[in-house]
Amino acid sequence: MPAGVSLTTGNICPSGELHIASGELCRAALSLYNFPLSSSSSIGLNGDYYNGVEDDSDWPKGCYYCDDTPSCTDGVWFNEHATGAASDNAKVLCSPDLTPIPADPLLFVGDSDIDYWRNTESQFSEGHSAIYNVGFGGYTCSDVKPEVTSFTATFAPKTVVLVCGENDLAGGASVSSTYSKFKEVVQAYIDGGAEKVITVSTKPEPETTSLHTKYEELDGLIKSDFIKTMDGKFVFIDSYNAFLDVGNTRDLYADDGLHLSDKGYEHWNTWVATTLSDVTGCTLWKSNECDEEGDDVDDGGGGASNLHVNAGVTLGATLGVVLAGLELV
Structure with missing residues:
Protein backbone atom coordinates (compact mmCIF):
# COMPACT_ATOMS: atom_id res chain seq x y z
CA MET A 1 0.00 0.00 0.00
CA PRO A 2 1.51 3.39 -0.95
CA ALA A 3 2.75 5.13 2.18
CA GLY A 4 1.91 8.59 0.90
CA VAL A 5 3.64 11.45 -0.82
CA SER A 6 5.75 14.40 0.26
CA LEU A 7 5.73 17.95 -1.08
CA THR A 8 9.14 19.62 -1.21
CA THR A 9 10.22 22.99 -2.62
CA GLY A 10 12.70 22.50 -5.46
CA ASN A 11 13.45 19.64 -7.83
CA ILE A 12 15.08 17.07 -5.55
CA CYS A 13 13.16 14.39 -3.66
CA PRO A 14 13.96 13.58 -0.02
CA SER A 15 16.22 10.62 0.64
CA GLY A 16 14.45 7.33 -0.02
CA GLU A 17 11.77 8.90 -2.20
CA LEU A 18 11.39 9.15 -5.97
CA HIS A 19 9.82 11.52 -8.46
CA ILE A 20 6.34 10.53 -9.63
CA ALA A 21 6.77 8.65 -12.91
CA SER A 22 3.66 9.41 -14.98
CA GLY A 23 0.67 11.69 -15.33
CA GLU A 24 -1.62 8.89 -14.19
CA LEU A 25 0.43 8.32 -11.04
CA CYS A 26 0.50 12.07 -10.47
CA ARG A 27 -3.30 12.02 -10.41
CA ALA A 28 -3.25 9.21 -7.86
CA ALA A 29 -0.60 10.98 -5.76
CA LEU A 30 -2.89 13.95 -5.10
CA SER A 31 -5.26 11.87 -3.01
CA LEU A 32 -2.34 10.55 -0.96
CA TYR A 33 -1.18 13.97 0.22
CA ASN A 34 -3.10 14.50 3.46
CA PHE A 35 -1.49 17.55 5.03
CA PRO A 36 -2.54 21.23 5.01
CA LEU A 37 -1.00 23.18 2.16
CA SER A 38 -0.77 26.22 4.43
CA SER A 39 -1.80 27.29 7.91
CA SER A 40 -5.15 28.50 6.58
CA SER A 41 -5.91 25.86 3.94
CA SER A 42 -7.88 22.66 4.02
CA ILE A 43 -6.13 19.32 4.18
CA GLY A 44 -4.74 17.73 1.06
CA LEU A 45 -4.61 18.12 -2.70
CA ASN A 46 -7.79 17.58 -4.68
CA GLY A 47 -7.82 15.77 -7.99
CA ASP A 48 -9.27 18.82 -9.71
CA TYR A 49 -6.03 20.70 -8.96
CA TYR A 50 -4.47 18.74 -11.83
CA ASN A 51 -3.75 20.92 -14.87
CA GLY A 52 -2.19 18.46 -17.30
CA VAL A 53 1.09 17.34 -18.87
CA GLU A 54 4.02 19.43 -20.11
CA ASP A 55 7.64 19.00 -21.19
CA ASP A 56 9.60 21.97 -19.86
CA SER A 57 13.22 22.18 -18.69
CA ASP A 58 12.45 25.21 -16.51
CA TRP A 59 10.16 23.43 -14.03
CA PRO A 60 10.54 20.50 -11.63
CA LYS A 61 10.40 17.11 -13.26
CA GLY A 62 7.55 14.74 -12.57
CA CYS A 63 4.58 15.88 -10.51
CA TYR A 64 4.81 19.39 -9.05
CA TYR A 65 2.58 21.97 -7.38
CA CYS A 66 2.33 25.73 -7.89
CA ASP A 67 0.64 28.21 -5.56
CA ASP A 68 1.21 31.90 -6.31
CA THR A 69 4.30 30.86 -8.23
CA PRO A 70 5.41 33.40 -10.87
CA SER A 71 4.64 32.28 -14.46
CA CYS A 72 2.85 29.13 -13.26
CA THR A 73 -0.88 28.50 -13.22
CA ASP A 74 -1.90 27.43 -9.72
CA GLY A 75 -2.38 23.71 -9.35
CA VAL A 76 -0.52 20.52 -10.18
CA TRP A 77 1.36 19.66 -13.35
CA PHE A 78 3.16 16.60 -14.63
CA ASN A 79 6.43 17.52 -16.33
CA GLU A 80 7.79 14.86 -18.71
CA HIS A 81 11.20 16.54 -18.97
CA ALA A 82 14.02 14.15 -18.06
CA THR A 83 15.74 16.47 -15.59
CA GLY A 84 13.65 19.59 -15.03
CA ALA A 85 14.76 22.36 -12.69
CA ALA A 86 13.80 24.08 -9.48
CA SER A 87 11.73 27.21 -10.05
CA ASP A 88 10.88 29.76 -7.38
CA ASN A 89 8.52 28.17 -4.81
CA ALA A 90 7.25 25.32 -7.00
CA LYS A 91 7.06 22.09 -4.97
CA VAL A 92 7.80 18.61 -6.26
CA LEU A 93 5.70 15.61 -5.17
CA CYS A 94 7.68 12.51 -4.27
CA SER A 95 6.88 9.05 -2.94
CA PRO A 96 8.88 6.07 -1.67
CA ASP A 97 6.63 3.47 -3.27
CA LEU A 98 4.04 4.87 -5.68
CA THR A 99 4.70 2.40 -8.47
CA PRO A 100 2.24 0.15 -10.29
CA ILE A 101 1.21 -2.61 -10.84
CA PRO A 102 0.23 -4.54 -7.69
CA ALA A 103 -1.56 -7.86 -7.59
CA ASP A 104 -5.07 -6.74 -6.60
CA PRO A 105 -5.52 -3.02 -7.27
CA LEU A 106 -8.69 -1.07 -6.51
CA LEU A 107 -9.32 2.13 -8.50
CA PHE A 108 -11.65 4.97 -7.51
CA VAL A 109 -12.62 7.08 -10.52
CA GLY A 110 -15.19 9.75 -11.34
CA ASP A 111 -16.40 13.17 -10.23
CA SER A 112 -16.04 15.25 -7.05
CA ASP A 113 -17.77 12.61 -4.93
CA ILE A 114 -14.71 10.46 -5.62
CA ASP A 115 -12.23 13.35 -5.62
CA TYR A 116 -13.26 14.64 -2.19
CA TRP A 117 -13.50 11.17 -0.66
CA ARG A 118 -10.56 11.38 1.71
CA ASN A 119 -8.48 8.42 2.87
CA THR A 120 -9.90 5.89 0.42
CA GLU A 121 -6.44 4.34 0.32
CA SER A 122 -6.55 3.45 4.03
CA GLN A 123 -10.31 3.05 4.39
CA PHE A 124 -10.48 0.08 2.00
CA SER A 125 -7.02 -1.40 2.44
CA GLU A 126 -8.20 -4.82 3.63
CA GLY A 127 -7.99 -7.32 0.80
CA HIS A 128 -6.27 -4.97 -1.66
CA SER A 129 -2.55 -4.57 -2.19
CA ALA A 130 -2.99 -1.01 -3.48
CA ILE A 131 -5.74 1.55 -3.87
CA TYR A 132 -5.66 4.55 -6.18
CA ASN A 133 -8.04 7.51 -6.26
CA VAL A 134 -8.02 9.54 -9.49
CA GLY A 135 -11.32 11.41 -9.04
CA PHE A 136 -11.64 14.88 -10.56
CA GLY A 137 -14.15 17.46 -9.33
CA GLY A 138 -16.60 18.50 -12.04
CA TYR A 139 -16.10 15.42 -14.21
CA THR A 140 -18.95 14.02 -16.28
CA CYS A 141 -19.21 10.46 -17.57
CA SER A 142 -18.12 11.96 -20.89
CA ASP A 143 -14.93 13.19 -19.19
CA VAL A 144 -14.29 9.84 -17.52
CA LYS A 145 -14.55 7.77 -20.70
CA PRO A 146 -11.43 9.04 -22.56
CA GLU A 147 -9.20 8.26 -19.56
CA VAL A 148 -10.20 4.61 -19.21
CA THR A 149 -7.47 3.31 -21.50
CA SER A 150 -4.60 5.12 -19.75
CA PHE A 151 -5.84 4.24 -16.28
CA THR A 152 -6.31 0.55 -17.08
CA ALA A 153 -2.85 0.46 -18.67
CA THR A 154 -1.24 2.12 -15.64
CA PHE A 155 -3.14 0.57 -12.73
CA ALA A 156 -4.67 -2.63 -14.19
CA PRO A 157 -7.54 -2.41 -11.69
CA LYS A 158 -9.31 -5.60 -10.71
CA THR A 159 -12.18 -3.61 -9.17
CA VAL A 160 -13.31 -0.09 -10.06
CA VAL A 161 -15.48 2.18 -7.91
CA LEU A 162 -17.15 4.66 -10.27
CA VAL A 163 -19.28 7.74 -9.62
CA CYS A 164 -20.47 9.92 -12.51
CA GLY A 165 -23.67 11.19 -14.08
CA GLU A 166 -24.84 14.04 -11.87
CA ASN A 167 -22.65 16.60 -13.61
CA ASP A 168 -23.80 15.39 -17.03
CA LEU A 169 -27.41 16.07 -16.06
CA ALA A 170 -26.54 19.37 -14.36
CA GLY A 171 -24.83 20.45 -17.58
CA GLY A 172 -27.95 19.87 -19.64
CA ALA A 173 -27.38 16.35 -20.95
CA SER A 174 -30.48 14.20 -21.28
CA VAL A 175 -31.11 11.18 -19.10
CA SER A 176 -30.82 8.87 -22.12
CA SER A 177 -27.48 10.29 -23.29
CA THR A 178 -26.08 10.23 -19.75
CA TYR A 179 -27.22 6.62 -19.37
CA SER A 180 -25.55 5.68 -22.66
CA LYS A 181 -22.27 7.31 -21.70
CA PHE A 182 -22.38 5.72 -18.24
CA LYS A 183 -22.77 2.28 -19.81
CA GLU A 184 -19.84 2.99 -22.12
CA VAL A 185 -17.60 3.82 -19.17
CA VAL A 186 -18.52 0.66 -17.28
CA GLN A 187 -18.09 -1.54 -20.34
CA ALA A 188 -14.74 0.07 -21.17
CA TYR A 189 -13.36 -0.80 -17.73
CA ILE A 190 -14.64 -4.37 -18.02
CA ASP A 191 -13.15 -4.68 -21.51
CA GLY A 192 -9.91 -3.27 -20.10
CA GLY A 193 -9.60 -6.12 -17.61
CA ALA A 194 -11.60 -5.09 -14.54
CA GLU A 195 -13.53 -7.99 -13.05
CA LYS A 196 -16.11 -5.76 -11.37
CA VAL A 197 -17.32 -2.16 -11.47
CA ILE A 198 -19.14 -0.81 -8.40
CA THR A 199 -21.08 2.42 -8.71
CA VAL A 200 -22.66 4.57 -6.02
CA SER A 201 -25.81 6.23 -7.29
CA THR A 202 -26.92 9.85 -7.39
CA LYS A 203 -27.80 11.69 -4.18
CA PRO A 204 -30.93 13.70 -3.21
CA GLU A 205 -28.83 16.81 -2.54
CA PRO A 206 -30.54 19.85 -0.96
CA GLU A 207 -29.25 22.20 -3.67
CA THR A 208 -30.23 20.15 -6.73
CA THR A 209 -33.95 19.52 -6.21
CA SER A 210 -34.69 20.56 -9.80
CA LEU A 211 -32.59 17.60 -10.98
CA HIS A 212 -33.96 14.95 -8.64
CA THR A 213 -36.50 13.60 -11.14
CA LYS A 214 -33.70 13.10 -13.66
CA TYR A 215 -31.51 11.52 -10.99
CA GLU A 216 -34.24 9.00 -10.22
CA GLU A 217 -34.80 8.28 -13.91
CA LEU A 218 -31.10 7.63 -14.48
CA ASP A 219 -30.81 5.39 -11.43
CA GLY A 220 -33.99 3.60 -12.47
CA LEU A 221 -32.61 2.75 -15.91
CA ILE A 222 -29.41 1.42 -14.41
CA LYS A 223 -31.23 -0.69 -11.80
CA SER A 224 -33.99 -2.06 -14.01
CA ASP A 225 -32.05 -2.54 -17.24
CA PHE A 226 -28.26 -2.32 -17.17
CA ILE A 227 -27.59 -4.59 -14.19
CA LYS A 228 -29.25 -7.49 -16.02
CA THR A 229 -26.85 -7.27 -18.96
CA MET A 230 -23.59 -7.42 -17.01
CA ASP A 231 -23.45 -11.02 -15.72
CA GLY A 232 -22.62 -10.00 -12.16
CA LYS A 233 -19.72 -7.74 -13.19
CA PHE A 234 -21.58 -4.55 -12.26
CA ARG A 250 -28.78 18.19 6.06
CA ASP A 251 -25.79 16.91 8.02
CA LEU A 252 -25.19 14.27 5.34
CA TYR A 253 -23.94 17.08 3.11
CA TYR A 265 -19.06 9.59 3.52
CA GLU A 266 -19.31 7.39 6.60
CA HIS A 267 -22.36 5.78 4.98
CA TRP A 268 -20.53 5.38 1.68
CA ASN A 269 -17.52 3.87 3.45
CA THR A 270 -19.74 1.24 5.04
CA TRP A 271 -21.73 0.45 1.91
CA VAL A 272 -18.74 0.14 -0.40
CA ALA A 273 -16.80 -1.95 2.13
CA THR A 274 -19.75 -4.36 2.30
CA THR A 275 -19.95 -4.76 -1.48
CA LEU A 276 -16.19 -5.27 -1.72
CA SER A 277 -16.31 -8.12 0.80
CA ASP A 278 -19.54 -9.68 -0.52
CA VAL A 279 -19.31 -13.30 -1.67
CA THR A 280 -22.99 -13.84 -2.52
CA GLY A 281 -22.88 -12.12 -5.90
CA CYS A 282 -25.51 -9.52 -5.01
CA THR A 283 -25.57 -6.75 -7.64
CA LEU A 284 -28.08 -4.29 -6.12
CA TRP A 285 -27.60 -2.82 -2.64
CA LYS A 286 -29.46 -0.33 -0.48
CA SER A 287 -28.79 0.65 3.13
CA ASN A 288 -26.06 -1.99 3.39
CA GLU A 289 -28.43 -4.82 2.46
CA CYS A 290 -28.90 -6.77 -0.74
CA ASP A 291 -31.92 -5.30 -2.52
CA GLU A 292 -32.25 -7.66 -5.46
CA GLU A 293 -35.91 -8.35 -4.64
CA GLY A 294 -36.58 -5.07 -6.39
CA ASP A 295 -37.44 -2.49 -3.74
CA ASP A 296 -37.54 1.03 -5.22
CA VAL A 297 -36.61 -0.21 -8.71
CA ASP A 298 -38.13 2.17 -11.25
CA ASP A 299 -38.03 1.54 -14.98
CA GLY A 300 -36.87 5.10 -15.58
CA GLY A 301 -40.11 6.06 -17.25
CA GLY A 302 -42.30 6.60 -14.22
CA GLY A 303 -44.13 3.31 -14.65
CA ALA A 304 -44.84 0.64 -12.08
CA SER A 305 -41.87 -1.02 -10.45
CA ASN A 306 -40.93 -4.53 -11.50
CA LEU A 307 -40.08 -7.33 -9.09
CA HIS A 308 -37.80 -10.03 -10.48
CA VAL A 309 -36.55 -13.06 -8.63
CA ASN A 310 -34.26 -15.02 -10.93
CA ALA A 311 -34.19 -18.79 -11.02
CA GLY A 312 -31.78 -20.23 -8.53
CA VAL A 313 -31.45 -17.13 -6.35
CA THR A 314 -31.05 -18.19 -2.75
CA LEU A 315 -32.92 -16.18 -0.15
CA GLY A 316 -31.81 -16.68 3.42
CA ALA A 317 -28.92 -19.03 2.86
CA THR A 318 -28.91 -20.23 6.44
CA LEU A 319 -32.49 -21.47 6.06
CA GLY A 320 -31.79 -23.10 2.73
CA VAL A 321 -34.85 -21.46 1.21
CA VAL A 322 -34.59 -21.32 -2.56
CA LEU A 323 -37.10 -19.77 -4.94
CA ALA A 324 -36.50 -21.27 -8.34
CA GLY A 325 -38.04 -20.19 -11.60
CA LEU A 326 -40.26 -17.54 -9.98
CA GLU A 327 -40.82 -14.21 -11.71
CA LEU A 328 -43.36 -11.67 -10.52
CA VAL A 329 -44.14 -8.67 -12.73
Whole structure:
Protein backbone atom coordinates (compact mmCIF):
# COMPACT_ATOMS: atom_id res chain seq x y z
CA MET A 1 0.00 0.00 0.00
CA PRO A 2 1.51 3.39 -0.95
CA ALA A 3 2.75 5.13 2.18
CA GLY A 4 1.91 8.59 0.90
CA VAL A 5 3.64 11.45 -0.82
CA SER A 6 5.75 14.40 0.26
CA LEU A 7 5.73 17.95 -1.08
CA THR A 8 9.14 19.62 -1.21
CA THR A 9 10.22 22.99 -2.62
CA GLY A 10 12.70 22.50 -5.46
CA ASN A 11 13.45 19.64 -7.83
CA ILE A 12 15.08 17.07 -5.55
CA CYS A 13 13.16 14.39 -3.66
CA PRO A 14 13.96 13.58 -0.02
CA SER A 15 16.22 10.62 0.64
CA GLY A 16 14.45 7.33 -0.02
CA GLU A 17 11.77 8.90 -2.20
CA LEU A 18 11.39 9.15 -5.97
CA HIS A 19 9.82 11.52 -8.46
CA ILE A 20 6.34 10.53 -9.63
CA ALA A 21 6.77 8.65 -12.91
CA SER A 22 3.66 9.41 -14.98
CA GLY A 23 0.67 11.69 -15.33
CA GLU A 24 -1.62 8.89 -14.19
CA LEU A 25 0.43 8.32 -11.04
CA CYS A 26 0.50 12.07 -10.47
CA ARG A 27 -3.30 12.02 -10.41
CA ALA A 28 -3.25 9.21 -7.86
CA ALA A 29 -0.60 10.98 -5.76
CA LEU A 30 -2.89 13.95 -5.10
CA SER A 31 -5.26 11.87 -3.01
CA LEU A 32 -2.34 10.55 -0.96
CA TYR A 33 -1.18 13.97 0.22
CA ASN A 34 -3.10 14.50 3.46
CA PHE A 35 -1.49 17.55 5.03
CA PRO A 36 -2.54 21.23 5.01
CA LEU A 37 -1.00 23.18 2.16
CA SER A 38 -0.77 26.22 4.43
CA SER A 39 -1.80 27.29 7.91
CA SER A 40 -5.15 28.50 6.58
CA SER A 41 -5.91 25.86 3.94
CA SER A 42 -7.88 22.66 4.02
CA ILE A 43 -6.13 19.32 4.18
CA GLY A 44 -4.74 17.73 1.06
CA LEU A 45 -4.61 18.12 -2.70
CA ASN A 46 -7.79 17.58 -4.68
CA GLY A 47 -7.82 15.77 -7.99
CA ASP A 48 -9.27 18.82 -9.71
CA TYR A 49 -6.03 20.70 -8.96
CA TYR A 50 -4.47 18.74 -11.83
CA ASN A 51 -3.75 20.92 -14.87
CA GLY A 52 -2.19 18.46 -17.30
CA VAL A 53 1.09 17.34 -18.87
CA GLU A 54 4.02 19.43 -20.11
CA ASP A 55 7.64 19.00 -21.19
CA ASP A 56 9.60 21.97 -19.86
CA SER A 57 13.22 22.18 -18.69
CA ASP A 58 12.45 25.21 -16.51
CA TRP A 59 10.16 23.43 -14.03
CA PRO A 60 10.54 20.50 -11.63
CA LYS A 61 10.40 17.11 -13.26
CA GLY A 62 7.55 14.74 -12.57
CA CYS A 63 4.58 15.88 -10.51
CA TYR A 64 4.81 19.39 -9.05
CA TYR A 65 2.58 21.97 -7.38
CA CYS A 66 2.33 25.73 -7.89
CA ASP A 67 0.64 28.21 -5.56
CA ASP A 68 1.21 31.90 -6.31
CA THR A 69 4.30 30.86 -8.23
CA PRO A 70 5.41 33.40 -10.87
CA SER A 71 4.64 32.28 -14.46
CA CYS A 72 2.85 29.13 -13.26
CA THR A 73 -0.88 28.50 -13.22
CA ASP A 74 -1.90 27.43 -9.72
CA GLY A 75 -2.38 23.71 -9.35
CA VAL A 76 -0.52 20.52 -10.18
CA TRP A 77 1.36 19.66 -13.35
CA PHE A 78 3.16 16.60 -14.63
CA ASN A 79 6.43 17.52 -16.33
CA GLU A 80 7.79 14.86 -18.71
CA HIS A 81 11.20 16.54 -18.97
CA ALA A 82 14.02 14.15 -18.06
CA THR A 83 15.74 16.47 -15.59
CA GLY A 84 13.65 19.59 -15.03
CA ALA A 85 14.76 22.36 -12.69
CA ALA A 86 13.80 24.08 -9.48
CA SER A 87 11.73 27.21 -10.05
CA ASP A 88 10.88 29.76 -7.38
CA ASN A 89 8.52 28.17 -4.81
CA ALA A 90 7.25 25.32 -7.00
CA LYS A 91 7.06 22.09 -4.97
CA VAL A 92 7.80 18.61 -6.26
CA LEU A 93 5.70 15.61 -5.17
CA CYS A 94 7.68 12.51 -4.27
CA SER A 95 6.88 9.05 -2.94
CA PRO A 96 8.88 6.07 -1.67
CA ASP A 97 6.63 3.47 -3.27
CA LEU A 98 4.04 4.87 -5.68
CA THR A 99 4.70 2.40 -8.47
CA PRO A 100 2.24 0.15 -10.29
CA ILE A 101 1.21 -2.61 -10.84
CA PRO A 102 0.23 -4.54 -7.69
CA ALA A 103 -1.56 -7.86 -7.59
CA ASP A 104 -5.07 -6.74 -6.60
CA PRO A 105 -5.52 -3.02 -7.27
CA LEU A 106 -8.69 -1.07 -6.51
CA LEU A 107 -9.32 2.13 -8.50
CA PHE A 108 -11.65 4.97 -7.51
CA VAL A 109 -12.62 7.08 -10.52
CA GLY A 110 -15.19 9.75 -11.34
CA ASP A 111 -16.40 13.17 -10.23
CA SER A 112 -16.04 15.25 -7.05
CA ASP A 113 -17.77 12.61 -4.93
CA ILE A 114 -14.71 10.46 -5.62
CA ASP A 115 -12.23 13.35 -5.62
CA TYR A 116 -13.26 14.64 -2.19
CA TRP A 117 -13.50 11.17 -0.66
CA ARG A 118 -10.56 11.38 1.71
CA ASN A 119 -8.48 8.42 2.87
CA THR A 120 -9.90 5.89 0.42
CA GLU A 121 -6.44 4.34 0.32
CA SER A 122 -6.55 3.45 4.03
CA GLN A 123 -10.31 3.05 4.39
CA PHE A 124 -10.48 0.08 2.00
CA SER A 125 -7.02 -1.40 2.44
CA GLU A 126 -8.20 -4.82 3.63
CA GLY A 127 -7.99 -7.32 0.80
CA HIS A 128 -6.27 -4.97 -1.66
CA SER A 129 -2.55 -4.57 -2.19
CA ALA A 130 -2.99 -1.01 -3.48
CA ILE A 131 -5.74 1.55 -3.87
CA TYR A 132 -5.66 4.55 -6.18
CA ASN A 133 -8.04 7.51 -6.26
CA VAL A 134 -8.02 9.54 -9.49
CA GLY A 135 -11.32 11.41 -9.04
CA PHE A 136 -11.64 14.88 -10.56
CA GLY A 137 -14.15 17.46 -9.33
CA GLY A 138 -16.60 18.50 -12.04
CA TYR A 139 -16.10 15.42 -14.21
CA THR A 140 -18.95 14.02 -16.28
CA CYS A 141 -19.21 10.46 -17.57
CA SER A 142 -18.12 11.96 -20.89
CA ASP A 143 -14.93 13.19 -19.19
CA VAL A 144 -14.29 9.84 -17.52
CA LYS A 145 -14.55 7.77 -20.70
CA PRO A 146 -11.43 9.04 -22.56
CA GLU A 147 -9.20 8.26 -19.56
CA VAL A 148 -10.20 4.61 -19.21
CA THR A 149 -7.47 3.31 -21.50
CA SER A 150 -4.60 5.12 -19.75
CA PHE A 151 -5.84 4.24 -16.28
CA THR A 152 -6.31 0.55 -17.08
CA ALA A 153 -2.85 0.46 -18.67
CA THR A 154 -1.24 2.12 -15.64
CA PHE A 155 -3.14 0.57 -12.73
CA ALA A 156 -4.67 -2.63 -14.19
CA PRO A 157 -7.54 -2.41 -11.69
CA LYS A 158 -9.31 -5.60 -10.71
CA THR A 159 -12.18 -3.61 -9.17
CA VAL A 160 -13.31 -0.09 -10.06
CA VAL A 161 -15.48 2.18 -7.91
CA LEU A 162 -17.15 4.66 -10.27
CA VAL A 163 -19.28 7.74 -9.62
CA CYS A 164 -20.47 9.92 -12.51
CA GLY A 165 -23.67 11.19 -14.08
CA GLU A 166 -24.84 14.04 -11.87
CA ASN A 167 -22.65 16.60 -13.61
CA ASP A 168 -23.80 15.39 -17.03
CA LEU A 169 -27.41 16.07 -16.06
CA ALA A 170 -26.54 19.37 -14.36
CA GLY A 171 -24.83 20.45 -17.58
CA GLY A 172 -27.95 19.87 -19.64
CA ALA A 173 -27.38 16.35 -20.95
CA SER A 174 -30.48 14.20 -21.28
CA VAL A 175 -31.11 11.18 -19.10
CA SER A 176 -30.82 8.87 -22.12
CA SER A 177 -27.48 10.29 -23.29
CA THR A 178 -26.08 10.23 -19.75
CA TYR A 179 -27.22 6.62 -19.37
CA SER A 180 -25.55 5.68 -22.66
CA LYS A 181 -22.27 7.31 -21.70
CA PHE A 182 -22.38 5.72 -18.24
CA LYS A 183 -22.77 2.28 -19.81
CA GLU A 184 -19.84 2.99 -22.12
CA VAL A 185 -17.60 3.82 -19.17
CA VAL A 186 -18.52 0.66 -17.28
CA GLN A 187 -18.09 -1.54 -20.34
CA ALA A 188 -14.74 0.07 -21.17
CA TYR A 189 -13.36 -0.80 -17.73
CA ILE A 190 -14.64 -4.37 -18.02
CA ASP A 191 -13.15 -4.68 -21.51
CA GLY A 192 -9.91 -3.27 -20.10
CA GLY A 193 -9.60 -6.12 -17.61
CA ALA A 194 -11.60 -5.09 -14.54
CA GLU A 195 -13.53 -7.99 -13.05
CA LYS A 196 -16.11 -5.76 -11.37
CA VAL A 197 -17.32 -2.16 -11.47
CA ILE A 198 -19.14 -0.81 -8.40
CA THR A 199 -21.08 2.42 -8.71
CA VAL A 200 -22.66 4.57 -6.02
CA SER A 201 -25.81 6.23 -7.29
CA THR A 202 -26.92 9.85 -7.39
CA LYS A 203 -27.80 11.69 -4.18
CA PRO A 204 -30.93 13.70 -3.21
CA GLU A 205 -28.83 16.81 -2.54
CA PRO A 206 -30.54 19.85 -0.96
CA GLU A 207 -29.25 22.20 -3.67
CA THR A 208 -30.23 20.15 -6.73
CA THR A 209 -33.95 19.52 -6.21
CA SER A 210 -34.69 20.56 -9.80
CA LEU A 211 -32.59 17.60 -10.98
CA HIS A 212 -33.96 14.95 -8.64
CA THR A 213 -36.50 13.60 -11.14
CA LYS A 214 -33.70 13.10 -13.66
CA TYR A 215 -31.51 11.52 -10.99
CA GLU A 216 -34.24 9.00 -10.22
CA GLU A 217 -34.80 8.28 -13.91
CA LEU A 218 -31.10 7.63 -14.48
CA ASP A 219 -30.81 5.39 -11.43
CA GLY A 220 -33.99 3.60 -12.47
CA LEU A 221 -32.61 2.75 -15.91
CA ILE A 222 -29.41 1.42 -14.41
CA LYS A 223 -31.23 -0.69 -11.80
CA SER A 224 -33.99 -2.06 -14.01
CA ASP A 225 -32.05 -2.54 -17.24
CA PHE A 226 -28.26 -2.32 -17.17
CA ILE A 227 -27.59 -4.59 -14.19
CA LYS A 228 -29.25 -7.49 -16.02
CA THR A 229 -26.85 -7.27 -18.96
CA MET A 230 -23.59 -7.42 -17.01
CA ASP A 231 -23.45 -11.02 -15.72
CA GLY A 232 -22.62 -10.00 -12.16
CA LYS A 233 -19.72 -7.74 -13.19
CA PHE A 234 -21.58 -4.55 -12.26
CA VAL A 235 -22.79 -3.63 -8.76
CA PHE A 236 -25.14 -0.74 -7.97
CA ILE A 237 -25.35 0.92 -4.54
CA ASP A 238 -28.60 2.89 -4.21
CA SER A 239 -27.43 5.90 -2.23
CA TYR A 240 -30.38 8.06 -3.32
CA ASN A 241 -33.06 5.95 -1.65
CA ALA A 242 -30.82 4.94 1.26
CA PHE A 243 -30.34 8.61 2.17
CA LEU A 244 -34.10 9.14 1.95
CA ASP A 245 -34.58 6.17 4.27
CA VAL A 246 -32.51 7.90 6.97
CA GLY A 247 -34.33 11.20 6.50
CA ASN A 248 -31.90 12.80 4.02
CA THR A 249 -30.81 15.09 6.84
CA ARG A 250 -28.78 18.19 6.06
CA ASP A 251 -25.79 16.91 8.02
CA LEU A 252 -25.19 14.27 5.34
CA TYR A 253 -23.94 17.08 3.11
CA ALA A 254 -21.20 19.70 3.13
CA ASP A 255 -22.00 23.39 3.58
CA ASP A 256 -22.64 23.84 -0.15
CA GLY A 257 -25.53 21.36 -0.10
CA LEU A 258 -23.99 19.52 -3.05
CA HIS A 259 -21.13 17.43 -1.77
CA LEU A 260 -21.01 14.93 1.06
CA SER A 261 -20.01 15.71 4.62
CA ASP A 262 -17.89 13.36 6.71
CA LYS A 263 -21.14 11.83 7.96
CA GLY A 264 -22.34 11.25 4.41
CA TYR A 265 -19.06 9.59 3.52
CA GLU A 266 -19.31 7.39 6.60
CA HIS A 267 -22.36 5.78 4.98
CA TRP A 268 -20.53 5.38 1.68
CA ASN A 269 -17.52 3.87 3.45
CA THR A 270 -19.74 1.24 5.04
CA TRP A 271 -21.73 0.45 1.91
CA VAL A 272 -18.74 0.14 -0.40
CA ALA A 273 -16.80 -1.95 2.13
CA THR A 274 -19.75 -4.36 2.30
CA THR A 275 -19.95 -4.76 -1.48
CA LEU A 276 -16.19 -5.27 -1.72
CA SER A 277 -16.31 -8.12 0.80
CA ASP A 278 -19.54 -9.68 -0.52
CA VAL A 279 -19.31 -13.30 -1.67
CA THR A 280 -22.99 -13.84 -2.52
CA GLY A 281 -22.88 -12.12 -5.90
CA CYS A 282 -25.51 -9.52 -5.01
CA THR A 283 -25.57 -6.75 -7.64
CA LEU A 284 -28.08 -4.29 -6.12
CA TRP A 285 -27.60 -2.82 -2.64
CA LYS A 286 -29.46 -0.33 -0.48
CA SER A 287 -28.79 0.65 3.13
CA ASN A 288 -26.06 -1.99 3.39
CA GLU A 289 -28.43 -4.82 2.46
CA CYS A 290 -28.90 -6.77 -0.74
CA ASP A 291 -31.92 -5.30 -2.52
CA GLU A 292 -32.25 -7.66 -5.46
CA GLU A 293 -35.91 -8.35 -4.64
CA GLY A 294 -36.58 -5.07 -6.39
CA ASP A 295 -37.44 -2.49 -3.74
CA ASP A 296 -37.54 1.03 -5.22
CA VAL A 297 -36.61 -0.21 -8.71
CA ASP A 298 -38.13 2.17 -11.25
CA ASP A 299 -38.03 1.54 -14.98
CA GLY A 300 -36.87 5.10 -15.58
CA GLY A 301 -40.11 6.06 -17.25
CA GLY A 302 -42.30 6.60 -14.22
CA GLY A 303 -44.13 3.31 -14.65
CA ALA A 304 -44.84 0.64 -12.08
CA SER A 305 -41.87 -1.02 -10.45
CA ASN A 306 -40.93 -4.53 -11.50
CA LEU A 307 -40.08 -7.33 -9.09
CA HIS A 308 -37.80 -10.03 -10.48
CA VAL A 309 -36.55 -13.06 -8.63
CA ASN A 310 -34.26 -15.02 -10.93
CA ALA A 311 -34.19 -18.79 -11.02
CA GLY A 312 -31.78 -20.23 -8.53
CA VAL A 313 -31.45 -17.13 -6.35
CA THR A 314 -31.05 -18.19 -2.75
CA LEU A 315 -32.92 -16.18 -0.15
CA GLY A 316 -31.81 -16.68 3.42
CA ALA A 317 -28.92 -19.03 2.86
CA THR A 318 -28.91 -20.23 6.44
CA LEU A 319 -32.49 -21.47 6.06
CA GLY A 320 -31.79 -23.10 2.73
CA VAL A 321 -34.85 -21.46 1.21
CA VAL A 322 -34.59 -21.32 -2.56
CA LEU A 323 -37.10 -19.77 -4.94
CA ALA A 324 -36.50 -21.27 -8.34
CA GLY A 325 -38.04 -20.19 -11.60
CA LEU A 326 -40.26 -17.54 -9.98
CA GLU A 327 -40.82 -14.21 -11.71
CA LEU A 328 -43.36 -11.67 -10.52
CA VAL A 329 -44.14 -8.67 -12.73
